[in-house]
Amino acid sequence: MPRTPEAQSFFHAVYSAVQQIPPGKVTSYGHIAKLIGTPQRPRQVGVCLKHLPPSPTQTNSEEHADQQEYASRFNHDTVPWQRVINAKGVISPRSQPSGALNQAAALELEGVTVTTGALGELMVDFAAYGWFPASLPSDVDGGDIDEDFDSQNEDDT
C-alpha cells in the first residue's frame, strides 16, 4: 500500500485503467501511464502491478482494515495485470522467468497467442491483440476529444 495520498491516487488510477483492458487484449505500461495522465512514469506503472495485493483467498486476516478494503477493490484477481506488457510487445521477465511464464499462461487462457523468441523472450503480437485507445472509455462522457483511436496499432517491417 502506498504511503502518500498522491501515490495512493496514482495506484488507484493505474489499477482502474488496467481493469479497462478487455479480455483477450494487451497494452503496454507506457500506454497505461498515458491514459492516466502521467506519460512520463511508465516505470511507476510497473511498480503498481508489482505491489498489487494478492488474491482475497490468500489474504491473511492479519491485515489492517484499510488495507483489506483496498485489497478488496484491487487485487491479483480483480486487476488483469497479465494484460500489461512492455512497449516492445514482450512480457517483462522481471527478475525471474517464472513470473513471465505465469503471465504468458494467463494470457493464453484468454485466447492470446504468445510466441517465444530466440532468447526465450515471450512476446505478443500487438497488431493482433493490442489495445491502445487514446483515452479511457469511462472518461469519454462529455469529453470532446477528437481523437481517432483507430489505426493506432500498426505493423512493423
Add this chain to the structure above:
DNA sequence: CGCATGACGTAGA
C-alpha cells in the same frame, strides 16, 4: 535520511 533497484520508455550515439 541517503543510496540502490526496478513488471519501462525515449532520446542520442
Add this chain to the structure above:
DNA sequence: ATCTACGCCATGC
C-alpha cells in the same frame, strides 16, 4: 538496427 544514458519515484536497506 543495437547499445547507452537518463528520467521517474515507490520500496527496501
